[in-house]
Amino acid sequence: MKRKQGFKMHKLGMITIGQAPRSDVAPIIERALEGRAELVQAGALDGLSLDYIQHHLSPSPGEYVLTSRLTTGESVVISREKIQPLLQDKITRLEEQxxxxxxxxxxxxxxxxxxxxxxLIEPDHVLPPVLKAMSSGRRLGLIGPLEEQKNNLKLKFSPYGLNPEFAAASPYSGSEEEFLRAAGQFKNQADLIVLDCMGYTETHRELAAHYSGVPVVLSNALIGKLVSEMV
Structure with a gap:
């Protein structure tokens, strides 16, 4: 369809908890947008060195553990409590634009x-109810980046009556063998697997589906399709 002269393309802000641009995940979101919006990226850790992040933003005991990717391709483990002010600042700046x-x-x-x-589209508000509807009483398997995240990742599903089994394999620092081992834990143990991190890619989805023999939901692709209806 030809755009009318003077047409102003919508913009979708995308904020990573790591550093932007996210060359690994952005293509998945852009495919879902089908050219209807320009993707504007920002990262909570933009401009920060690996040394600074490790010394100032790593989790202390009892803090909520997260992991993400830097523009160098390195992965970092960070504290939600420490990065949330940085994240809120990026949200405010995008809105000001x-x-x-x-x-x-x-x-x-x-x-x-x-x-x-x-x-503000927060995947943790969207995914649990959608997966509740999709799984419809079937056994749910959850692959997340880190073993330390097991309880937090599972807890967000419990208000929806979901009690997924969990396996850990990082999309950033994990090997293909580690990922296949995680997917293999769900053979005959799950009817649907969720890749519960926005850093997983289509390659991860295909590997998990092939190795487990059950449908696999790629969180970023699902969210991208939903968000594309809002731009």
């Missing part, structure tokens, strides 16, 4: 994030 829809590129839980009036 006039961006009306902002996607958080993380499936973790972030209480208190807000905008003035823009739509």
């Amino acid at each position: 006039g961006i009306r829809t902002i996607l958080l590129l993380c499936t973790g839980v972030f209480p208190g994030l807000h905008t003035r009036s823009a739509f």
